[in-house]
Amino acid sequence: xxxxxxxxxxxxxxxxxxxxxxxxxxxxxxxxxxxxxxxxxxxxxxxxxxxxxxxxxxxxxxxxxxxxxxxxxxxxxxxxxxxxxxxxxxxxxxxxxxxxxxxxxxxxxxxxxxxxxxxxxxxxxxxxxxxxxxxxxxxxxxxxxxxxxxxxxxxxxxx
Numbered sequence: 139x140x141x142x143x144x145x146x147x148x149x150x151x152x153x154x155x156x157x158x159x160x161x162x163x164x165x166x167x168x169x170x171x172x173x174x175x176x177x178x179x180x181x182x183x184x185x186x187x188x189x190x191x192x193x194x195x196x197x198x199x200x201x202x203x204x205x206x207x208x209x210x211x212x213x214x215x216x217x218x219x220x221x222x223x224x225x226x227x228x229x230x231x232x233x234x235x236x237x238x239x240x241x242x243x244x245x246x247x248x249x250x251x252x253x254x255x256x257x258x259x260x261x262x263x264x265x266x267x268x269x270x271x272x273x274x275x276x277x278x279x280x281x282x283x284x285x286x287x288x289x290x291x292x293x294x295x296x297x
Contacts, residue, residue, distance in 0.1 A: 178208070255288070
């Protein structure tokens with residue numbers, strides 16, 4: 139095989155890989171781009187973690203935001219984390235607090251614990267140990283172990 143034939147075979151392989159990748163992405167998106175919040179959340183989560191697609195925080199943000207606006211609790215919680223740490227966006231404690239509060243009020247134990255920590259540490263909000271305790275208690279009642287541990291600590295109990 140001469141150099142030209144070798145290069146031609148490599149180009150053909152690359153073209154097949156690119157075609158497969160584009161086809162897979164189209165198929166993947168068509169399966170999840172429905173109007174329901176769970177599908178939007180799954181698509182956003184996949185872009186966030188780079189599962190079956192190239193990791194893309196901006197696309198993740200778009201789909202998670204759509205799901206969150208449809209009251210998807212996990213999407214709201216994930217958005218609160220994205221804004222808190224500035225993953226693909228500027229750090230925005232107001233938006234982080236907003237989405238965390240939405241999910242916490244809807245009963246998400248993880249969001250309740252995270253909200254408790256925000257108040258406990260004064261992270262993006264004014265420190266308020268009573269408010270922190272309230273959210274840790276709700277999280278504990280909803281089964282979040284970390285919320286229970288922090289609640290016991292605030293009550294002066296040993297773990």
